[in-house]
Amino acid sequence: AAHGRGAGGGARARMIYNMYIFNRDGVCLFYREWHRSIRTAESNQEDQKLMFGFLFSLKHLVNKFTPESGAPGFHACHTNKFKLNYYETMSGLRFVINTDPRAADMRECLRHIYSNIFVEFCAKNPLYDRGKPLDNQLFEQSLETYLENHPAFRS
Amino acid sequence: AAARTHRAPTTAPARARPPASAQNFSPNAAKLKSNDQLMCASTLNGLALILKELSPVGGARPMAALEATSFTLAALDTATGLKFFVVAEPGTQGLDVVLRAAYVLYCDYVLKNPFYELDMPIHCDRFDARLGRLLADVPR
Numbered sequence: 294a295a296h297g298r299g300a301g302g303g304a305r306a307r308m309i310y311n312m313y314i315f316n317r318d319g320v321c322l323f324y325r326e327w328h329r330s331i332r333t334a335e336s337n338q339e340d341q342k343l344m345f346g347f348l349f350s351l352k353h354l355v356n357k358f359t360p361e362s363g364a365p366g367f368h369a370c371h372t373n374k375f376k377l378n379y380y381e382t383m384s385g386l387r388f389v390i391n392t393d394p395r396a397a398d399m400r401e402c403l404r405h406i407y408s409n410i411f412v413e414f415c416a417k418n419p420l421y422d423r424g425k426p427l428d429n430q431l432f433e434q435s436l437e438t439y440l441e442n443h444p445a446f447r448s
Numbered sequence: 449a450a451a452r453t454h455r456a457p458t459t460a461p462a463r464a465r466p467p468a469s470a471q472n473f474s475p476n477a478a479k480l481k482s483n484d485q486l487m488c489a490s491t492l493n494g495l496a497l498i499l500k501e502l503s504p505v506g507g508a509r510p511m512a513a514l515e516a517t518s519f520t521l522a523a524l525d526t527a528t529g530l531k532f533f534v535v536a537e538p539g540t541q542g543l544d545v546v547l548r549a550a551y552v553l554y555c556d557y558v559l560k561n562p563f564y565e566l567d568m569p570i571h572c573d574r575f576d577a578r579l580g581r582l583l584a585d586v587p588r
Contacts, residue, residue: 330504331504331506343501347502350495351495351514354491358488358516359478359516359517359518359519360476360519362476362518363517363518364517366516367516370514370515372511373512374506374507374508375504375505375508
């Protein structure tokens with residue numbers, strides 16, 4: 294259902310393109326796309342590795358530019374065509390959502406996805422295996438429901 | 449507090465030159481030694497291109513802006529392969545306009561200077577003075 298949305302073309306403001314979740318070791322726990330028109334990497338795995346490498350290097354660069362008294366970390370970067378929203382937890386989990394560049398601040402949305410969806414359905418699940426990609430129906434359903442109803446993404 | 453900016457134009461990645469100019473305009477700016485500045489500028493150049501590769505939609509250009517907790521960074525890529533970027537206090541607006549104005553200053557005071565050699569470090573007093581005035585006037 295989500296894939297059919299916005300198929301009319303034309304102005305598609307505030308749209309979500311895709312999402313990644315990585316753990317601190319670089320394993321991609323979750324990847325989902327809603328609207329993706331091009332793919333430069335040969336496979337999803339290559340794309341995920343590139344994304345993780347990018348985030349890793351960017352984090353170090355941000356540390357270099359952060360003044361001594363400043364708080365570390367970053368939450369977004371963008372190009373003319375898309376905006377990459379980022380949230381990193383204390384435990385090293387990294388949440389990335391790529392959206393339309395005009396989308397609003399996604400920090401609260403990502404924080405909600407972590408605290409209220411990931412923690413509830415994954416971390417608290419006794420069968421959750423930390424190093425492996427997620428395979429959790431409840432998590433995916435809640436995530437879809439939350440994003441589809443998020444005010445910024447009703448297209 | 450004065451607008452905190454640190455600026456460094458670099459050339460296109462194919463030539464990988466060190467920054468022609470990198471200056472701090474505020475005591476709050478991160479203190480980077482010239483070697484670090486070189487490294488940061490090259491890293492940023494590379495990462496800007498990788499972000500373009502990661503794009504889920506076609507027609508993306510390299511990274512134009514980066515929002516961090518304690519600073520915001522804006523970049524400008526010119527048609528000739530030059531790259532300008534500025535680091536400022538979080539929430540500063542209009543940095544793309546500032547970068548365009550800096551580009552104009554570069555063209556007027558550096559490129560049109562008959563003694564300036566392309567890709568060499570910039571040592572033009574007038575350029576520095578005008579740039580300083582431009583950045584001092586950035587709206588908070």
